[in-house]
Amino acid sequence: MEMVLEAELEKKKKLSQSRLADKHIGRRNKKNIFFKGLIVVATVISTLPLLFILFYIFKQGVGALNWHFLTHLPNPVGEPGGGVSNALVGSIMILLVSCVIAIPIGIIIGIYLSEEKRSRLGYYCRLAVDVLQGIPSIVIGIIIYEWVVRPMGGFSALSGSVALSLMMLPSIVKATEETLKLLPESLKEASLALGVPYYKTIMKVIVPTGLSGIFTGVILSIARVIGETAPLLFTAFGNPFMSTNILKPMSSLPLIIFNYATSPYNDWHQLAWGASMVLILMILILNIISKIVQRKWKVQF
Amino acid sequence: MIPAISYKAKRINFKEKAFKKTLALSAIIVVVILIAIFLTLLINSFPSLKAIGFKFFYQTTWDPVSDRYGALPFLVGTLLTSFLALVISTPFSIAVAIFLGEYYKKGPVAEIFKNIVDLLAGIPSVIYGFWGLFVLVPLVRELEMKLHVPPYGVGIFTSSVILAIMILPFSVTLSRQVISMVPSHLKEAAYSLGATRHEVITKIIIPYTKSGLFAGLLLALGRALGETMAVTMLIGNTHDLPTGIFSPGNTMASVIANEFTEATGRIYTSALIEMGLFLFVVATIINIIGKQIIKRFTLE
Numbered sequence: 001m002e003m004v005l006e007a008e009l010e011k012k013k014k015l016s017q018s019r020l021a022d023k024h025i026g027r028r029n030k031k032n033i034f035f036k037g038l039i040v041v042a043t044v045i046s047t048l049p050l051l052f053i054l055f056y057i058f059k060q061g062v063g064a065l066n067w068h069f070l071t072h073l074p075n076p077v078g079e080p081g082g083g084v085s086n087a088l089v090g091s092i093m094i095l096l097v098s099c100v101i102a103i104p105i106g107i108i109i110g111i112y113l114s115e116e117k118r119s120r121l122g123y124y125c126r127l128a129v130d131v132l133q134g135i136p137s138i139v140i141g142i143i144i145y146e147w148v149v150r151p152m153g154g155f156s157a158l159s160g161s162v163a164l165s166l167m168m169l170p171s172i173v174k175a176t177e178e179t180l181k182l183l184p185e186s187l188k189e190a191s192l193a194l195g196v197p198y199y200k201t202i203m204k205v206i207v208p209t210g211l212s213g214i215f216t217g218v219i220l221s222i223a224r225v226i227g228e229t230a231p232l233l234f235t236a237f238g239n240p241f242m243s244t245n246i247l248k249p250m251s252s253l254p255l256i257i258f259n260y261a262t263s264p265y266n267d268w269h270q271l272a273w274g275a276s277m278v279l280i281l282m283i284l285i286l287n288i289i290s291k292i293v294q295r296k297w298k299v300q301f
Numbered sequence: 302m303i304p305a306i307s308y309k310a311k312r313i314n315f316k317e318k319a320f321k322k323t324l325a326l327s328a329i330i331v332v333v334i335l336i337a338i339f340l341t342l343l344i345n346s347f348p349s350l351k352a353i354g355f356k357f358f359y360q361t362t363w364d365p366v367s368d369r370y371g372a373l374p375f376l377v378g379t380l381l382t383s384f385l386a387l388v389i390s391t392p393f394s395i396a397v398a399i400f401l402g403e404y405y406k407k408g409p410v411a412e413i414f415k416n417i418v419d420l421l422a423g424i425p426s427v428i429y430g431f432w433g434l435f436v437l438v439p440l441v442r443e444l445e446m447k448l449h450v451p452p453y454g455v456g457i458f459t460s461s462v463i464l465a466i467m468i469l470p471f472s473v474t475l476s477r478q479v480i481s482m483v484p485s486h487l488k489e490a491a492y493s494l495g496a497t498r499h500e501v502i503t504k505i506i507i508p509y510t511k512s513g514l515f516a517g518l519l520l521a522l523g524r525a526l527g528e529t530m531a532v533t534m535l536i537g538n539t540h541d542l543p544t545g546i547f548s549p550g551n552t553m554a555s556v557i558a559n560e561f562t563e564a565t566g567r568i569y570t571s572a573l574i575e576m577g578l579f580l581f582v583v584a585t586i587i588n589i590i591g592k593q594i595i596k597r598f599t600l601e
Contacts, residue, residue, distance in 0.1 A: 028500070031497070032498055032500075036498070043393075045393065047414065050421045057428070108323065121328050125332055128332045131335055132335060136528070136584055138580070147341065169331075202320070224423070228425065230529040230558060233558055254427045258427050261431040276428050279425060
């Protein structure tokens with residue numbers, strides 16, 4: 001009798017335990033699902049600003065954007081219409097000059113860092129590049145003002161280019177270094193074993209092999225600085241007229257967006273929306289080019 | 302024949318040396334540039350350091366006309382906007398990092414969200430500011446009316462929201478890298494003991510990546526401290542000490558952007574450069590610490 005009772009009790013206990021376990025795992029599963037939901041919702045919310053911004057700029061900018069807009073100078077206040085040709089030309093010129101400055105130096109430093117993985121100078125150089133990347137853009141503006149604008153006696157597009165090249169440099173260096181580091185050592189050894197001198201090995205074997213990575217890095221660094229405004233405020237300064245002299249102040253897209261956006265005139269806001277759209281389109285195109293290059297010319301070993 | 306060969310060998314030897322020298326020289330140039338940046342800022346802020354001294358950091362009046370430069374309101378403005386931005390963006394950035402680093406590592410969903418994050422990082426600061434001015438400011442104004450505070454629209458809060466959006470991609474990229482580096486045997490061990498995914502994330506991944514996530518936040522903070530254009534357009538540009546998160550203010554970067562070209566007088570310019578020096582030093586320290594933590598984490 002007692003035995004049976006005990007067995008029964010035991011059974012009941014087990015049953016309740018397993019139910020408890022059921023309940024327990026049920027709660028944990030629910031928590032699991034809830035957590036995933038939370039993550040997904042938060043992620044979707046974080047992407048909303050981009051969609052809002054893109055949508056708003058396209059909505060406002062599409063009306064302003066046409067051939068006239070790209071080929072005419074901005075009109076004075078009160079006259080609707082006009083374009084941003086001076087800023088477009090200015091942006092492109094400033095960027096071209098900064099590319100001429102930054103790309104060779106950046107690639108050379110990248111080569112050095114990928115070759116000298118453990119040297120002391122390499123360590124300091126890498127640290128300096130990291131720090132350079134983190135310097136606020138407005139501080140770069142001050143520096144170039146002191147280094148270039150003051151000695152030259154006035155604002156100039158050239159000083160803007162120097163400022164932007166200083167901002168491009170770290171990402172070009174990083175891209176070059178990362179790409180070349182991934183290349184197998186055997187590639188270099190094979191070339192050296194054939195008696196090819198070291199500098200020819202680097203310039204004719206290593207760099208061409210990693211060219212797609214370097215190119216992508218350069219394109220992305222251009223996309224990054226094309227919208228930089230702060231370093232241009234005290235350097236390129238802006239110019240309401242068409243100017244192609246790099247020793248004189250020059251307008252650029254981000255500068256006129258800033259100036260017109262903060263003005264109280266509706267016509268100018270319209271110009272700024274159009275300019276924003278041109279800028280965003282340029283950045284999108286550069287990003288797409290970099291993705292295509294990455295995919296098409298991917299170096300694989 | 303032999304002299305010709307040795308002549309060629311010599312030439313190659315010379316080129317070889319020149320090439321190596323050029324490489325090393327370029328590396329030295331970067332270090333020199335960095336030191337020169339620091340020295341330029343330091344030397345140019347001497348007049349202000351000498352004339353104002355420590356009062357620069359605790360005086361609240363910024364009045365170029367009577368040559369009084371107290372940067373406390375801007376210091377407070379900078380810290381308030383940056384930390385508030387960090388508080389707003391952190392939950393979202395960690396969520397996105399977990400989303401991309403754990404739930405959706407590959408596949409079309411991951412690709413879409415990765416591209417969105419990249420694009421968010423690519424939008425220029427000035428466009429964020431412009432959009433904020435026309436979309437965010439009216440929204441914040443409505444919110445302020447409901448809360449019965451003066452409806453400026455522009456101010457610390459508005460700037461912080463824009464900053465939060467701007468630094469999100471930056472911390473997401475870092476945290477995602479860190480999260481994807483968690484060794485899979487740790488996760489598998491937890492799964493084999495019957496842990497749910499939620500438990501693996503909260504009890505394995507997050508504790509393991511704690512230092513890396515912290516570094517990501519630190520670097521994002523460094524980004525926020527120096528951010529200029531969007532904040533300049535949205536903060537209201539007043540020289541008073543901010544009284545709350547909805548009041549207008551100014552950050553160090555925005556004061557420099559607004560006043561540097563108009564600054565006349567040695568001490569005025571020098572005081573602005575001193576703020577630049579401060580930003581440079583803080584950003585550099587944060588950067589070095591953050592990168593060191595990440596490097597140590599990667600080596601583990």
